Amino acid sequence: MDFTQSLRRMSVRQIAQQVLSFLLILASALMIWKGLAVVTNSESPIVVVLSASMEPAFQRGDLLFLALDNEPIRAGDVVVFKVNGKDIPIVHRVLWLHDDESTGKQYLLTKGDNNPVDDRGLYNPGQMWVHREDIVGKVQGFVPYVGMVTIALNDYPQLKYALVGLLGIFVLFSKDE
Amino acid sequence: MARTKNAKQASTADSDSNATAKKSEAVSGAVEVDGTTQASSLFLEDAAKNPLTINHYNGAEVKHTLDDAVRRILVDDYSFVENFKHVDTRLLLGYLAVVCAGFGTLYSYLVPFPKCKPVLAVSVVAYFIFNGLMMLFASFVEKDTVFMGVKKDASRIDPDVHATASSELKRFSSDYSLTINISKGGSHHEKGKGSKSAKSSHISLKRNIGVWFDVEGRFAADAFYRDFTSQLSSDFLKQN
Numbered sequence: 001m002d003f004t005q006s007l008r009r010m011s012v013r014q015i016a017q018q019v020l021s022f023l024l025i026l027a028s029a030l031m032i033w034k035g036l037a038v039v040t041n042s043e044s045p046i047v048v049v050l051s052a053s054m055e056p057a058f059q060r061g062d063l064l065f066l067a068l069d070n071e072p073i074r075a076g077d078v079v080v081f082k083v084n085g086k087d088i089p090i091v092h093r094v095l096w097l098h099d100d101e102s103t104g105k106q107y108l109l110t111k112g113d114n115n116p117v118d119d120r121g122l123y124n125p126g127q128m129w130v131h132r133e134d135i136v137g138k139v140q141g142f143v144p145y146v147g148m149v150t151i152a153l154n155d156y157p158q159l160k161y162a163l164v165g166l167l168g169i170f171v172l173f174s175k176d177e
Numbered sequence: 178m179a180r181t182k183n184a185k186q187a188s189t190a191d192s193d194s195n196a197t198a199k200k201s202e203a204v205s206g207a208v209e210v211d212g213t214t215q216a217s218s219l220f221l222e223d224a225a226k227n228p229l230t231i232n233h234y235n236g237a238e239v240k241h242t243l244d245d246a247v248r249r250i251l252v253d254d255y256s257f258v259e260n261f262k263h264v265d266t267r268l269l270l271g272y273l274a275v276v277c278a279g280f281g282t283l284y285s286y287l288v289p290f291p292k293c294k295p296v297l298a299v300s301v302v303a304y305f306i307f308n309g310l311m312m313l314f315a316s317f318v319e320k321d322t323v324f325m326g327v328k329k330d331a332s333r334i335d336p337d338v339h340a341t342a343s344s345e346l347k348r349f350s351s352d353y354s355l356t357i358n359i360s361k362g363g364s365h366h367e368k369g370k371g372s373k374s375a376k377s378s379h380i381s382l383k384r385n386i387g388v389w390f391d392v393e394g395r396f397a398a399d400a401f402y403r404d405f406t407s408q409l410s411s412d413f414l415k416q417n
Contacts, residue, residue, distance in 0.1 A: 009227075009245070013261065013264055013265075013268065016268055017264075017268065020268060020271045020272060020275070023275045024271060024274070024275065024308065027274065027275050027278035027279070027304060027308075028308070030278055030282050031278050031281070031301050031304045031305065034281060034282065034285060034297055034300075034301055035301040035305075037285075037290075037297075038294055038297055038298045038301060041294075043290035133291075
């Protein structure tokens with residue numbers, strides 16, 4: 001029975017059930033991701049290393065697991081942060097920091113292990129420090145190579161469309177249990 | 178020669194020599210039971226106009242086709258009114274879960290991270306609760322029910338007839354098992370000490386699906402109709 005024939009034979013409730021099954025798959029994936037974000041207290045709990053600036057510790061294509069606890073950030077922590085206004089997160093190490101004794105506000109200077117200079121060239125003009133609000137999370141662990149898939153999908157957007165298209169065709173032409 | 182063929186139709190399964198005679202019967206929707214032609218069947222008329230071919234290796238599709246046939250026969254030909262309470266409850270729980278997920282995602286998109294955490298946490302938990310409730314409902318309340326319905330007597334003299342159909346087609350098996358619990362009078366939810374006038378009966382149909390689907394996956398609606406209706410005792414049900 002092909003797709004159009006089966007669609008015509010279905011009642012409103014049966015169509016609603018099929019749509020629901022599809023939406024539940026999407027919703028489950030989203031809620032697991034967001035749930036992980038809430039638990040780790042980090043906006044994007046899993047990120048991929050895009051550049052070679054942290055070699056030899058992290059290579060391009062590594063998958064990083066992030067979390068942000070309430071402890072103050074220490075020099076030597078590897079953190080993922082975003083420069084205000086730019087949306088690409090950067091994973092580098094905290095080189096120096098100053099804590100304001102009265103407010104507890106932290107002033108952080110970061111540098112990639114493999115870079116010759118610190119990150120002030122990457123910050124906004126006039127910006128000398130990053131702060132806790134800019135930190136997405138501290139690196140808790142990593143898995144090598146797995147992130148290569150994401151890099152491939154980003155570099156070759158046709159792959160992304162092909163993959164989604166294939167998935168869609170597969171779902172449409174096979175009935176779920 | 179032709180007369181003998183016609184007389185044999187009602188009791189034999191599909192065979193090439195009966196094919197043409199069967200086709201004309203199916204087209205007119207006329208049903209031959211016990212040698213006499215009865216009122217036409219809407220189910221068979223529809224099946225003749227829209228012959229069904231499915232992937233008979235896909236158990237889910239086979240079960241869906243057969244369950245659907247049961248539903249159509251009971252509603253179209255036996256005037257049952259389907260009771261959608263269980264289906265609607267399951268759909269409601271599922272869509273509530275999806276709405277919670279959608280709301281949480283939208284909120285976290287509009288409100289930047291640390292501030293959106295409380296609302297997001299609530300929506301994630303709510304999603305899993307509703308999803309869990311839906312799955313529990315499907316497993317423990319609905320179980321393998323495929324149809325629930327009531328047949329009200331037109332003249333309002335006889336009490337209502339309640340029917341609950343449940344079916345099973347195990348994963349790598351080709352044995353379809355259909356059970357229909359029929360109760361007359363009162364609600365069929367009454368257990369044990371019910372009212373004296375409540376009567377209940379039990380119909381069961383267990384066949385290998387090979388009797389209803391050929392090797393190409395074509396559904397023999399008339400064969401299924403015959404097998405199914407022959408189980409329905411005339412004591413409880415009058416066709417249309």
